[in-house]
Amino acid sequence: MMVDIFDFYDKMERNNIMLSFKGDITSELLTSILQIMENKLDNMQEEPKIKRKVYNVLVECLQNLYHHMDEIPSIGDGAEAEKKIRSAIFMIGKLDNQYNIITGNYIRSRNVEGLKTRLDEINKLSKEELKDYYKLVLNNGEMSDKGGGGLGMIDIARKTGQKLNYHFQPVDDNYSFFSLNIKIAQ
Template sequence: MNYIYDLHNAMMAQNLIIVYQGEFTQETTKSILAMAERNLDSSGEESGIKRKVFNVMVESLQNIVKHSSEANAAAGNLTSQSAIFMIGKQADRYSIMTGNPIKKSVTADLKRKLDELNQLDKEGLKEMYKEIIKNTQISEKGGAGLGFVDMARKSGEKLEFDFPEMNAEYNFFCLKVNVPREA
């Protein structure tokens, strides 16, 4: 039973205000967003900051839903409970953190894209966003690669990420997006 107290202490130490681990569907996404919106509203946060945090949350959750369903189908539902979503609130920023299984075969390409994205400044991100909208078809998954670009633009900071190994076929894609609390 000590794990409950240990988990509570870990959450307090990391300033986590919302944590959800489990199956990610459109319905759970709606519930998480509603809970986060109530939390942001009750905190009296400035509307511009709330908008940015909410936007990053939507993109992050959509990413998990899209890739978890793909991984579940490929792995025979092995990964349906493996994704996690967290929000931390510090004095100077909100941190939106996600983790979900991804196939090792796509890890190198994703890392390369995220590294390239992190090399861009504000103007470079804006140009990349316009370029993707102008030249890319919407994929079967519903996106055109805009999600990470949009998160980087909204946060104004570099995306933090890692890919710890889960097993022979999957890595665990960890993503942290910080949104400053000053406009």
């Protein structure tokens, strides 16, 4: 085994990770994750208000991955190199009375600037401005063929009342790794 599983476990334990997943994000997987998380939130006897917020934001974060994660060429030679990998990572945990939802996925480097600009624009807006921007995009925006309406990130910022905390890590000439860390305070 190449990974130190105890090290993995220890880090997840210290960050109080409730659920984590790495791999392809399918519709069936989302159904399962949402069901597991709903049961966990019920078992924790979380306040309905917090439970609803966490669930809503979780749906948007996961569906962002589902709609927008880019495939990357696999590492390997010959026939292996022809294959494409669809893979992303997702974690949810609760630390110091706040929920953390962390997602990570590959993105083509040429799309980094555009996404960064959008996120920075959303981060500049006040609560009221976010409400107006949401209504504007809802009413005038076109639905993309991926099914997203460009509303996901605005909705996350609105519901959490916090800035979108993101990071881009260059991977190679063509791809970067985009991570998003969303906090939901009690």
